Amino acid sequence: MKSKPCRESFVVKTSHVLPPDTNNFGTLFGGKLMAHIDDVAAIAAVRHARNPVVTASTDSVDFLAPVNLGHSICLEAFVTWTRQTSMEVFVKAVTEDLLSGERKVCTTAFLTFVAVDDDGRLVEVPEVYPETEMEKKLHANAPIRADQRKERRKQSKEFAEEFGTAFPWDRA
Template identity: 75%
Template sequence: MEKKPCSSSLAVKTSHVLPPDTNYHGTLFGGILMAHIDDVAAIAAVRHARRAVVTASTDSVDFLEPVKEGNSICIEAFVTWTRNTSMEVFVKAVAEDLLTGDRRVCATAFLTFVAVDEDLRPVPIPEVFPETESEKLLHEGAPLRAERRRERRNNSKEFAARFGTKYPWNQRNM
């Protein structure tokens, strides 16, 4: 498979923040922003793999600034790093006051996707390569983030095994 540049997976989506998308404070619900992030990141992953993908993890979504009703929210995502069947996607969300033109980064996130076949089995994907200094910075830091993901996933599996499916979770059940 031929390697692809990070830029070939770039996906961008801009939406208007309307009253149904906001909370009591008149700011965008975090869950709505997270849905936008997953949507655009998945598009970037499919563009890179040219295969169906599934979300394997979201490292974090760091909410840096509130997004107010009436603002626009622009989500940008691209693949920063690949392994055999998985890829890391960096996402940046920019809020814009449409009346003043003031723009600020309101959130960043890293997500991991796995390319799959029709039976939802992982399939190989092309490698990605960075071109810009920013892409190189993200690419170089990816192995450490991947190791942290593995550790977090192992911890999650331990919690799942400990807590199981029973409720309530009390000392007698643990």
């Protein structure tokens, strides 16, 4: 399987922030932004794998700046690192006041996807290689993020086992 550069998975999506997308403060719903993030990240992962993908994890999403009604939201995503069947995808979201031209990064996030076949079985993905300085930095630090995800997943499984499926009032 031939390795691919990060740029081959690059995705850009720009949307206008309209009233149905906003909360009572006139800013974009956090969940709506997270849906945009998952969407562009999945497209980047499919472009890299050329197979269907499923989201395995989303690292923390910190909202750094509000996305106001009437502004735009532009998301960029690309695959930064791969393992045998998984891909780490970096997403940057920038909000723009379309009248003034002022732009702010409103969030960054890392998501992990796994490639699957039509029956949902894991399939191998090509290796990815960085070319730009930014890609090289993200690629070099990816193993640290992967270890953090592995530990977080272990803790999530422990919580799931401890709390189970019963409602709180049924646990007595």
